[in-house]
Amino acid sequence: MxxxxxxxxxxxxxxxxxxxxxxxxxxxxxxxxxxxxxxxxxxxxxxxxxxxxxxxxxxxxxxxxxxxxxxxxxxxxxxxxxxxxxxxxxxxxxxxxxxxMQDVTKNFAAGILLLLQQPFDIGDSIEVAGHSGTVRDITLRTTEIRTWDGRDVFIPNGDVYVKAITNYSRDPRRRLQISVSVDKDWDFENLTEIVLGSLKHGKGVLEEPITEAVWTTSTEGKTELTAFYWVDTSQVDLRSAQNAGLAAVRAALSAAAEETAFSVKAPLIEAA
Incomplete structure (x- = not known):
């Protein structure tokens, strides 16, 4: 037992x-x-x-x-x-x-926050961390951007989250500008009417905000008119709108200027 x-x-x-x-x-x-x-x-x-x-x-x-x-x-x-x-x-x-793995963890956490807050979506045109382009993909570690010149850039989400983000696609309205340089013997009111009138009827040009102009005088005795106009990028891309605006202003001034010299220019646009 x-x-x-x-x-x-x-x-x-x-x-x-x-x-x-x-x-x-x-x-x-x-x-x-x-x-x-x-x-x-x-x-x-x-x-x-x-x-x-x-x-x-x-x-x-x-x-x-x-x-x-x-x-x-x-x-x-x-x-x-x-x-x-x-x-x-x-x-x-x-x-x-x-x-x-703090860097990996930081990017992972930033990826979750970006997906939750959605400051941009795939297909949006954005500028962030020194890069501009179209968003191709958003993962938990990186954000992929196709730049305007065709490069694929993979930005760590930690950098994306802490940097300022410009989303060009959130509002389709964009402001463009065209500058016209003329001699002082021009009739400024008439010139303003010619330039603004030529811009108002372009494709995608908006009535509101209104098209407006600002005058400045250079040290070389020239007067410069800078015209500002707004376009709807859902109807026309920026480069096409700018090129059309330049062509319209040149044509209108050529018809009105006779032999008076003028020059027309616009800043380079990188964003599509």
Missing amino acids: ENLQPIETMLAQLIGFLPKLITAIVIFVAALFLSSWLANVAARAMKRRNLDTELILLLRRVVRITVLILGTIQALAQVDFNVTGFVAGLGIVGFTVGFA
Whole structure:
């Protein structure tokens, strides 16, 4: 009988442990189902907000993993596992890995914030971190831009997030300017009417904001008129609008100037 006592003790311990084990298994299985259900609920809610597909997949995965971790910790606690030490160990490992990969983590976090805030979308024309072009892709690590001269630039999201972003596509209205230099013997009011009148009827030119002009006098005895006009880039691209404006002003002045000298110029436009 003495030889059976250790076995009886083990059986008693096993019987006492069995309810805890069953409870732990039930909690873990419940966490599996709950994590999938909550992840799907979160994904449907985010789809209704028209969030980026990649962001939805990421947040869905985060919800599922978070619920699984919490469920696993609760399950381990049922079988008298040292959960406190386990969590502390995970914290130390997480801190070490996070410190070693802080740049990756920064870009990752910035990517999530960019996808949530959506300061620009794929296809938008933007200027950021010294680069201008069309957004081709937005990932969790980088933003890809096709520059005006055809280069593909991959900018870390950490840089994109902290830099000023100019989104040319958010509002299709853009202001252009054309400068006309003439001798002082011109009738300024007549010249203003000719220049502004030639610009108003171009393709995509808007009535509001109004087309206007500013006069300045140079040290060389010349007078310069700078005309400002607004175009709708959903109807015409900037370069075409500027070229059409230059041609219209030159044609109108040539018809009115007879033999009086004039020059017409406009600043270089990089954005399409």
